[in-house]
Amino acid sequence: MKTMTRRELIKLFGNAAIGTGLLGASNLAFAKQSAHIVIVGGGVGGAAAAKYMRLLNSDVRITIIEPQPQYIFCPGSNEVVADFDTLETLTVDYNTLKSRYAVNVIQDYAQEIDYTGKSLILAKGDVIHYDKLIVSPGPDFKYNAVEGYSKELAEGDFPAAWHAGPQTLTLRDQIKSMPQGGTVLISSPVDPYRCPPAPYERASFIANKLKHTNPTAKILILDSKDDFIFHDVYMDFWKKEHGLGTDNARIEWVPAKNGGHVTKLDTNNRTLTTASGQTLRGDVINIIPPEMAGSFVRMNGLVKGDWAPINSKDFSSKRDKDVYVIGDSAAADPMPKTGYIASNQAKVVTKAIQAELTGKEIGTPFITNNCVAMAAEDWGMTVAETFRYAGNDRAYEESYVMSNPTENPYHRHIRAEVAKNWQRTFRKDIFS
Amino acid sequence: MKKRLLMSVGLACLLNTSVSYAITGGTTAEENAKLRGEYPMPSGEMLGDNCSACHGTKGAEFNEAMPPLAGMKKENFIKLMKAYRENEFPSIVMHDVAWVFSDEEIEAMADFFSAQKPEEWTQADWNASIKENRQ
Numbered sequence: 001m002k003t004m005t006r007r008e009l010i011k012l013f014g015n016a017a018i019g020t021g022l023l024g025a026s027n028l029a030f031a032k033q034s035a036h037i038v039i040v041g042g043g044v045g046g047a048a049a050a051k052y053m054r055l056l057n058s059d060v061r062i063t064i065i066e067p068q069p070q071y072i073f074c075p076g077s078n079e080v081v082a083d084f085d086t087l088e089t090l091t092v093d094y095n096t097l098k099s100r101y102a103v104n105v106i107q108d109y110a111q112e113i114d115y116t117g118k119s120l121i122l123a124k125g126d127v128i129h130y131d132k133l134i135v136s137p138g139p140d141f142k143y144n145a146v147e148g149y150s151k152e153l154a155e156g157d158f159p160a161a162w163h164a165g166p167q168t169l170t171l172r173d174q175i176k177s178m179p180q181g182g183t184v185l186i187s188s189p190v191d192p193y194r195c196p197p198a199p200y201e202r203a204s205f206i207a208n209k210l211k212h213t214n215p216t217a218k219i220l221i222l223d224s225k226d227d228f229i230f231h232d233v234y235m236d237f238w239k240k241e242h243g244l245g246t247d248n249a250r251i252e253w254v255p256a257k258n259g260g261h262v263t264k265l266d267t268n269n270r271t272l273t274t275a276s277g278q279t280l281r282g283d284v285i286n287i288i289p290p291e292m293a294g295s296f297v298r299m300n301g302l303v304k305g306d307w308a309p310i311n312s313k314d315f316s317s318k319r320d321k322d323v324y325v326i327g328d329s330a331a332a333d334p335m336p337k338t339g340y341i342a343s344n345q346a347k348v349v350t351k352a353i354q355a356e357l358t359g360k361e362i363g364t365p366f367i368t369n370n371c372v373a374m375a376a377e378d379w380g381m382t383v384a385e386t387f388r389y390a391g392n393d394r395a396y397e398e399s400y401v402m403s404n405p406t407e408n409p410y411h412r413h414i415r416a417e418v419a420k421n422w423q424r425t426f427r428k429d430i431f432s
Numbered sequence: 433m434k435k436r437l438l439m440s441v442g443l444a445c446l447l448n449t450s451v452s453y454a455i456t457g458g459t460t461a462e463e464n465a466k467l468r469g470e471y472p473m474p475s476g477e478m479l480g481d482n483c484s485a486c487h488g489t490k491g492a493e494f495n496e497a498m499p500p501l502a503g504m505k506k507e508n509f510i511k512l513m514k515a516y517r518e519n520e521f522p523s524i525v526m527h528d529v530a531w532v533f534s535d536e537e538i539e540a541m542a543d544f545f546s547a548q549k550p551e552e553w554t555q556a557d558w559n560a561s562i563k564e565n566r567q
Contacts, residue, residue, distance in 0.1 A: 347482075397459045402528075418497075421498055
């Protein structure tokens, strides 16, 4: 087998190939017998797996199966909801992965794993042989957790807007055109779900906008939980900026213990019913449904309950050692479901695969989640989480440090800048 | 020197995790050390690749507010990380990140980053090229 160094590879494909769309280049460049790493899903987990696999190994063939021609990052999409950024900023395509990292991208849906034949069947009928399969399709939503809600309604007048895209824009436009003094209802789901602080960041951003455009409007967060990350920071912000605790509060949070859990949507009357039997009318209704592993993961027998059990050492599935599950679909508690985590799980998997391909011991994994959230453009908060390996059949051990409310505006401001900086660098780390 | 010392004590108080500035939880420093002893140390690359979301792929992001790590002198990296770990150098996030690492882990990361080329990760204006490709 001819081995190419990374430098040779970049010399061959890097500069010359930019913009020429070198789809299929990998088939020409790599010996037929080199291992084929197939990745289901071209989001943060899948794209990071492709790129970091290539950085480790110039020989393997890498193929991503992804139905969409572009990817829209979720981090930053609350900014779009509140209309101070655009989806354009968050949108990337696969050209750099193709040209710089010689990754083959097939635009199709992955359907079925043939575990014995080690192949993947695609919706259009193609059958792709894999040596290693990395599965990272993101989560699916349990729309029926709220009676009367559905995928169709989410795509119509009642956006969930929990995958950045058209629903993000619908929600933005509904908030813009809401009548003066109107009400926004946000239903926040049970754990675990993608990006734990995001419902509260979203509510804050919307409140900041309404303060100027629609000052008598109200936001009600109806929660299926009694607590959430950065709870004290958000409470402090809502008190200081939006009158929380007064008669004129612009924003209110109803925890599950006070009947916040939403059970039913009535589209005709635009109302939500809560567990305590209260019926509330919303001019804008944003239901964030609870989540489960993506349908590909569930259909292929990779789940136990809602999520896919994995071996902690390398994120290989408990079902099959050559199939890995990363990102939101993996049962990786206590890791939160964040893009940051998905990308670092991808790095663990690719290092494990590289060790196996080169006959080495798989190293001890290590994962961090140094995440950020904002309440306003100058009001940021951070959490630094570390996950240490504690055995293949055990959960990782977590330690964390997270922001508390602070009276020091410099700290809030710099954390907001850290958040913005992180978004830019993160997008670039995964896709360029 | 005395003034600097006083200032660093002041900042340490201001940034100290015990003065309601931050919420900490999960495994303690002692439990962390115990876990570290039970398994082989993660490689410098395994540890260092966790830094990329903020500092760029292989620490090679030179265009952002976060300082680049690629090509950083080994002794400087070690000195700074230990100072962050002990909360002896003022920081907003880095003490929260650094407190879990052992001397050996810091040294392994220093080796990893000092071996990287101190060059911006590939193209400067990656976003423009993506927009161009879309048209």
